[in-house]
Amino acid sequence: MKDLLDQIHTALGGSPDRGNVATYIPELAKVDPGHFGIAVATVDGQVFTAGHADVLFSIQSVSKVFALALALGKVGDALWKRVGREPSGLSFNSLLLLERENGIPRNPFINAGALVATDTYLGESSPREALGQLLRFIRSAADDDTIHINDEVAASEVATCHRNRALAHYLASFGNLHAEVEKVIGTYSHQCAVEMNCRQLALAGRFLINGPGMPRLISSERRRRMAALMMTCGHYDGSGDFAFRAGLPGKSGVGGGILAFAPGRASIAVWSPGLNEYGNSKLGTEAIELLVRETGWSVFA
Numbered sequence: 001m002k003d004l005l006d007q008i009h010t011a012l013g014g015s016p017d018r019g020n021v022a023t024y025i026p027e028l029a030k031v032d033p034g035h036f037g038i039a040v041a042t043v044d045g046q047v048f049t050a051g052h053a054d055v056l057f058s059i060q061s062v063s064k065v066f067a068l069a070l071a072l073g074k075v076g077d078a079l080w081k082r083v084g085r086e087p088s089g090l091s092f093n094s095l096l097l098l099e100r101e102n103g104i105p106r107n108p109f110i111n112a113g114a115l116v117a118t119d120t121y122l123g124e125s126s127p128r129e130a131l132g133q134l135l136r137f138i139r140s141a142a143d144d145d146t147i148h149i150n151d152e153v154a155a156s157e158v159a160t161c162h163r164n165r166a167l168a169h170y171l172a173s174f175g176n177l178h179a180e181v182e183k184v185i186g187t188y189s190h191q192c193a194v195e196m197n198c199r200q201l202a203l204a205g206r207f208l209i210n211g212p213g214m215p216r217l218i219s220s221e222r223r224r225r226m227a228a229l230m231m232t233c234g235h236y237d238g239s240g241d242f243a244f245r246a247g248l249p250g251k252s253g254v255g256g257g258i259l260a261f262a263p264g265r266a267s268i269a270v271w272s273p274g275l276n277e278y279g280n281s282k283l284g285t286e287a288i289e290l291l292v293r294e295t296g297w298s299v300f301a
Ligand SMILES: NC(=O)CC[C@H](N)C(=O)O
Pocket: 059, 060, 061, 062, 092, 093, 111, 157, 164, 189, 192, 252, 253, 254, 255, 279
């Protein structure tokens, strides 16, 4: 596995066409597009890495996986009254369908749906308490108490996220946001500003794979359902493309990270900040595609 990751790193690491770094969150625009790391945590307890696998990055929307687990843990299937389970076919921050669909976002991974998930785990508690719960979940999944939130990235998003505020107010107008808009925006922006490196993220993703030594933080049924949602909606309007190329459930973030997993086998984290036309890591997608081609880990194998 280590040799394979090194080969993938060598094959892609020097690629001149790396996509574009997200600039709409000012702090993310500062990240060096030359970074490229990969880590694989296998079900037998080993971790393999290549490239910049120990450099911290902003996990952004990858956090929506942990937020969904937390929201479901809090209210169970009642969440599905407030958010759907269908791909949207639109960009992650689109406002378009919300009006037509009465304030029920298509799925929990687009921003509108993720704001509902954040509102759900926030509930009546303070943002500090809710974020404490989120960090506890991620830290126990990764078995690493050093995982933290980057406050500069969070502040940078809070200061500029007009679209997310618009989405949140719109949700509130339909009665589908219960806490105050600013509380939800603050909690969501801090959630997105969790920092990890590829090694930590691959370890944190182990709660999604089934195996004797893996952290059991959610039921098997919930794990399967989350996998289905990640496969169908985890890469926004690029979800079909990612499923076609990787054949694995995955979740991307505009920081350039992707968490994917091969059920029963391994959790995979990649990071390269340049994004493709859908806002998903360009080299990250290519790296997972190569890894699956060599390992045969597609769930459709
Ligand atoms: N796709 C993403 O990673 C988006 C997350 C980002 N925090 C936002 O809301 O815009």
